[in-house]
Amino acid sequence: MNKPTIPQGTRDFNAATIYKRNYILNTIRNAFQLYGFEALETPAMENIDTLMGKYGDEGDKLIFKILNNGLDNPAKQAEVTAAFQKVLEGKTNKQITERALRYDLTIPFARYVAMNYGQLTFPFKRYQMQPVWRADRPQKGRYREFYQCDADIVGSNAMINEVELAHLYAHVFNMLNLPVTIKINNRKILAALADMCGGAEKLTDITIAIDKLDKIGIDKVKEELQQRNLTATQIETISEFLKIQGTNEEKLNTLSNSIGNHPSGKEGISDLQFILAQQTTGNPLPLEIDVTLARGLNYYTGTIFEVKAIGYNIGSIGGGGRYDNLTGLFGLPNVPGVGISFGVDRIYDVLEGLDLFPKQLIKCSTVLFFNLGKDESNRSFTLLQTLRAQNISGELYHEPAKLDKQFKYAEKKGIPLVVIIGSKELAENTCTVKQLATGQQVTFTQSDLLNYIATLESGL
Structure with a gap:
């Protein structure tokens, strides 16, 4: 018999992990609602035409395609074989696959806006917290199935939206006690750079290469740019440009001197200046201009964000930006938008690695009733239901067993209180409660159990 396994890049989550993940998710969800975003969920799968061609060549290769039903029909074998050959050549064929697992939450959101435009109130602020799938190479901090938590604002060109999202990032990471740097750049600046290096058609080639800088280094980036037919002068x-350093103010001055006369570059610099100027007195945002920040996805058109944890090397734990033409992909032009995403799985790894999770996250049962016989367990179960009705968690040991075995069960599960009702207690209408941490044991009437447990629980 083969040893059971799970697909590469996926994970099982035990109770302790789920409690920690829910701590992150609830923190983010509360912040989304605090900032006026409303919830949305979309299907795990989308029509393949919805996804393909929206993420660039690199992204399209990472989309998990779903095989159509009925491919085993003998009458269609010849057609299916020919269609599979086209798929192997890298082409999408509707005879083989018409649907795919969502790659991110942004494109499904744009599809939703295009389908429901007449029913939405603009600016439309939505948040979405669901898993996505990418056929990526699994490695530390990179999975094939992972959660994204997105907040987007569509229907507004106002730059205050970028400011709001920057504050939203800072709020969440402050609540998680996780120090971060929020890196910002602007695609208009990169568009100006592309124009200076041969024209707007070079933008995608340049941004895809720059986006890999952290992973492959400047020399490899230069090689890739050369392979994309940029000249030595353009590469230089x-x-x-990528060497620009200093404070935010110094970087803006350098950018103004280098590309400030270019219309697109001037707009991008102005956008960055606006965001940096909107700081809360006494509580500045951890913003840092990073000219190497490119965000490889094609749909970004203005400000772009990326969040890095301080003191833990794992890559970005959040990212996003402005995408003013996104809904135009679905026949609905001129709907501006901007959004950010939280990488829950990487945030989890950082909090775990830096030991930043609160110590009292795991919620086990408060009380275990021992099972010491049929009549005893019936009485115990009645009392247990009384506790549960008052929102006190508990359980009854599943079968009669020696005391030692039931004590070990409570200890392994971290249950702090045990209630013992044996034949003597049953006859006298009493019960014994023991605190496992201290060994303290008290016997009193069963009618007083609820008040006693409620008093103890407040101090556990």
Whole structure:
């Protein structure tokens, strides 16, 4: 018999992990609602035409395609074989696959807005917290199935939306006690750089290469740019651009001197200046201009964000930006939008690695009733239901067993209180409660159990 396994890049979550993940998810959800976003969920699968061509060539390769039903029909074998050959050549064929697992939450959101435009109130602020799937190479901090938590605002060009999202990022990570740097750049600046290096058609080639800088280094980026037919002079211009350093103010001055006369570059610099100027007195945002930030997805058009944890090397734990043309992909032009995403799985890894999770997250049963016989367990179960009715968690040991075995069960599960009702207690209408942490044991009437447990629980 083969040893059971799970697909590479996926994980099982035990109770302790789920409590920690819910701590992150609830923190993010509360912040979304605090900032006026409303909830949305979309299907796990989308029509393949909805997804393909929206993420660039690199992203399209990572989309998990779903095989159609009925491919085993003998009458269709010849057609299916020919269609599979086209799929193997990298083409999408509707005879083989018409649907795919969602790659992110942004494109499904744009599809939703296009389908429901007449029923929405704009600006439309939505949040979405669901898993996504990518056929990526699994490694530390990179999974094939993972959660995204997105907040987006569509129907508004106002730059205050970018400011709101920057504050939303800062709020969440402050609530998680996780120090971060929120890196910002602007695609208009990169568009100006592309224009200086041969034209707007070079933007995608440049941003895809720059987006890999942290992973492959500047020399490999130069090689990739050369492979994308940029000249040595153009590559040197890009290389010098990527070396811009200093404070935010110094970087803005350098950018103004280098691309400030270009219309697109001037707009991008102005956008960054606006965001940096909107700081809360006494509580500045951890914003840092990073000219190397590119965000490889094609749909970004303005400000872009990326969040990095301080003191833990794992890549970005959040990202996003403005995408003013996204719904145009679905026949609905001129709907501006901006959004951010939280990488829950990487945030989990960082909090775990830095030991930042609160110590009292795991919620086990408060009380275990021992099972010491049929009549005794019946009385215990009645009392247990009385506790549960008052929102006190508990359980009854599943079968009669020696005391030692039931004590070990409570200890392994971290249950702090045990209630013992044996034949003597049953006859006298009493019960014995023992605190496992201290060994303290008290016997009193069963009618007083609820008040006693409620008093103890408040101090557990």
